[in-house]
Amino acid sequence: MKCIRVETIGDFRIIEVPMKKPADDEVTIKVAVTGLCRTDLKLIRQGHRDLTLPRIPGEEVVGTICERGADVTGVNIGDLVYVYPGQWCDRCHLCDSGAENLCPEMRIMGFHRDGGFAEYVTVPVRSIITVPEGLNPDMAVFAEPLSCCLNALELGRVVSGQSVGIWGAGPAGTLMCRAARAIGAEVVSIEPDERRREHIYGYGSCPDGIFDVCIVAVGAKDAYEEALERLAPRGRLVVFSGLSPGNDIMEISFNRLHYLEQTIVGAYGCNFRHGRQALGYIAAGAIPVEDMISHRMSLYDLETALDYVQHRSGMKILLYPWRRSSIGMWTDASLKRFGNTIQKVMNGHDMTRQESYDMFRQIMLNEQPDLHQGAFLAALTAKGETPHEIAGAWQAVLDLDTNRLSMEFRVPLVENCGTGMDEMKTFNVSSAAAVVAAAGGVRIARHGSRALTSTCGTADLLEAIGINVECAVEDVGRSINTVGIGMFNGMSTSIHPRSLARILSLIRFGSTLNIAASLASPCKPTHGLRGVYSAAMVNPVCAVMKEIGYERALVVHGFDEREERGMDELSTIGRTVIRELKDDGSETTFSIVPEDVGLERSRYEAIAPMNTIKAESIRFLKIISGIGYPECCDIVCLNAGAVFYLVGSAEDIRHGVEISREIIESGRASAKLVEWIQAQADTAGHGRRKFMSLVKEARMGHIFDHILS
Template identity: 45%
Template sequence: MENKQFGQIIMRLIKGGHMSRTETYETFCTILKNEVTEMQQGAFLAALCAKGETEQEIAGAWQAIYELDTEKVTVRTARPLVENCGTGMDTFKTFNISTGASIVASAGGIPMARHGARALTSACGTVDIAETLGVDVECEVSVVAKSIEKTHLGLFNAMSPKTHPNALGRILSKIFFGSTLNIAASLANPALPKFGVRGVYSRDMLIPVSKVMRELGYLRALIVNGVIDESDDLSIDEASVIGPTYCAELTEDREIKEFKIQPSELGISNAKPQELSPHGTKEQEAKAMVDLLRGKGSQTRLYAIALNASLVFYVSGESPSIGDGFEKARKILDSGLGYEQLRRWVMTQNREPKSGLRRLEQVSG
């Protein structure tokens, strides 16, 4: 596709027009192959995001990224793989809740195949905090697969050429705004799990993302957007302990149903919004995460990790209800099993396990 034709598509998006899945696939192939100028690529991503993506456009983008720029891997586990992540671009920035939730869920026996990036619109991304804790985030996908098989937890680095060898890292490292890639690229998981918990930045994205995940072959999924203090303006791409969480569930019979979680229904009270905000540096966040996984630290943060881990337990079928999953997650946190699981993860997803453990011990204090 030439620059002129590519520019015509950008103009259509600016005017509110849509693309089919096939056309979106072809356009993203052009971007991944770097066949048009980077200025055109950035304009396209901004125009598509500003217009608002349809499910067909997200699916087309995912298809291009997965087919052209994703190292595939087979992970052998007794139970189905589950992934959890957020899109970013939310209006209230939090500490890395999904990382804590995944560690707790994996400590509870759920095989977690995560796929995340460094911070683009947040203070500390999934890859950033994992690296600071001692996990090898630049390893081959085969190392991640073995970690999932041995410890039930692994993280594929979406910005590493060992995960996406051709173009994704080039693009993500040069833009500092949210785009369709926050959704489509995060779904391009090398292990292709069929169960997922996904946080989105807006309630308007709940149904479209649910439909995309259904089209991509997910068997069961939960898509959430959490509200901060009943605000119309502040929300997070996680389940919220400060206000209601709006959910869209993709069920095993391919239906999509909507419901709402109220923190009070789970016995959550007196949670403080400011305690969800990042502390500052990656090292401070890592130390706080270690404390939480030992069952210590902010009660608000402990609630947040337990609630979001409960969604994984529910979607995987481990827990019959979110409430049951919440109690399971709290017991894991209270017991300190979360920290033991973190140590196993650091030792296993690592080309240099001793170096990783030294780093963990340094941030643990």
């Protein structure tokens, strides 16, 4: 049979193993569905105190009996059953008292013995409960987490009419709310996450109230501290969620417990009898569960499902071992919600930042079909993005798909890059300008990618000249610290590990995501020169940069001589429109033409891209060395000059152009490039050899040999 097996902490495999024959008192079950929870996430990625390896995880299981041991009676082949995950001794005083979950010989499915993340699982017959007739397996699988909630409510002595505060509104917290309401308690959910609160359905807030029973269903110390403060005299605090090791010690006033006669009680797991109760509640419709299902996925897409749990995306995830691919198996409710938002955007509706974040969160985590994702991006681009919408997209990319790096400098940290997807393709102006600016003392944090709509992207070019563009964020940070420049590859999984490359590699039009992705730098730049693919984006992108924390910014879009086409650079062919964010937070718009900064107009043919990456690389070396290509040199000086103006090293852009030209002519730019190659290089020395080969082919040894020596 096929199964998921954890070999070592953080590493699981899809493997084929022999199907276990049932012992005399056991049954083999063909798994219909398993539930995924945060315990599974912790077990697989961090380990667990009760885990023994190797192990097949999975403790929430419903399936049909397909084989019986010789001594098994009372159940038949084909019966649909729920599996209680524990295996207890039935001899100790705890088992006798109905607390078999605390049995010292307890062996839990998925921890001490193999669980349900497989096509089949073999268990003792006494661990199974027949599912009530007519109850769907997808509903019945909620019996295990609901059993844990019923145990907590029992230990909390919750009865009808009591006030119950429940901290956390994830799957467990939501089930706890619904179960307490079914008992007749007055329930209040305390949950700061707006998305989680959507599933509580009428369980209101009571900010200043106190509760007869407080139940903490989230592993957060501050939740326990608040619950203790809001516990009524003679109240009971139920410790349902554990805290991480090292963070599990709290200061508690025993005098408070003494004078108010309060009780703190732990609640761990569940007992067999709770399974019967849970199935009864679900079958009767007293505790609804179907609307909590956010994803139905194949067991073999477990890695993606674990990401969803880690990022608290959606609610309950169900896994099916008999489905071979589940990316694209979405619930009708989630499709409708996403589709309704697309329709609103098509009708001109502007989203809030939170609404935008939620839509892009679903895209980044691949929670919607490709058709839905593309339709949303196209609809939003056609409508025209607001700053709040771009900021929401940026936050989603940063939160869910960016390995971050903390960097602090006393001088500005500058990012200069473009969105791409512009109509007029040029050589890699911004990379050359970055080298010139770094040679002039500006700290540069580049954030680029490989080519999508052109021959040679930023990453392609820099890789060709010897820079390691696939290195970790820490290596880029080291380069910025050491030589004042580094480059984060936006298409690399070491920088954006999950979705960005997947999405951007599949679209060929300028979208909100291009803008948001270019802004989602792993470090936190203070100043930014940003080229955009449309003049209509200049104002909103500047507003976004202000909203997300930039101190100074220039957002630019350059035109050709007839203003029929544009580029994401300052232009030496025609007018450039610029939106400036100033130190005081004010914004202003102005335009320049090449003559304003002491430059002659260029021909597009002179700055157009070449046909191969090698040709682009050789031209790049010659431009920053001041050898030929005068019109290319002009546009580099213009864009580097804007950086010098941005950080205050130049009085205006014209002055910045003059500074840039002197840096190139003095050889400081070519020297800085060599420093960068040496700082952001692979350990095997391939980058240096690549650079030396390129220098030799370009016949530029006379320029670089003395620098390298």
